[in-house]
Amino acid sequence: MGQKTHLALLFIALLATIAVAAEDSSSSSSSEESKETRAIRQLLSFTMEHISRITEYIAAEGKNIFEKVVQELSPLKEGNEELRIKLLNFTEFIEDAGKLKPRKEGQPFQLESLMLSATFSEIMDAYNTTDTAVKPTIETALIWATITKNGLDALENGVETRFADYLSEFDKKFKEFDSSLTPTERQEYGKIFVWYNSVKNASTIDDKLNKFVDYLNQKF
DSSP states (O other), rough: OOOOGGHHHHHHHHHHHHHHHHHHHHHOOTEEEEEEEEHHHHHHHHHHHHHHHHHHHHHHHHHHHHHHHHHHHGGGGOOOOHHHHHHHHHHHHHHHHHOOOOOTTOOOOOOHHHHHHHHHHHHHHOOOOOOOOSOOOHHHHHHHHIIIIIIIIIHHHHHHHHHHHHHHHHHHHHHHHHHHHOHHHHTTHHHHHHHHHHHHSSSSSSHHHHHHHHHHHHOO
């Protein structure tokens, strides 16, 4: 399974960690809350908003791609039971994605969009005929070819662009936190700087997400 098609599942893992950490932080919040803890909660809220947008984008664009797949291949399913059954995955996704309601900025993320982004990733893995050790059936190869020609690359590029934008904004917010600290506080909060640099210097999106989650697991 490729790096790009794992993005949705990684986002799910990240959001689950963020949700738990944010809840624990807010319940223990007080006037004596450290700058570090307050900054982490703010970064979590900021991250939640951006990741929500990305999963919603995956759900919406995935729906568009799958509609084209069903439209093009439905005429071929007559007398082909395997193709008919396989296309049910796509029609179910289309129906579920069509039920999503628009979410205004700042509103809580929708669990449905997270689940749809995970489902999209699973479907991509199931039909991806690239570098597979098992020869795909004609139906699987046909479905994958139809997916790729109807916007998969554009969707993956869109996800990467949106995530890059998020990281750029995240960098700015962390620097604002850094500028608010005294030299003594910078020493006291040394671990958060190690974490920040590990995320910033990670070479792939997968690695950045894993580094992000690792620190939160230790902190909370």
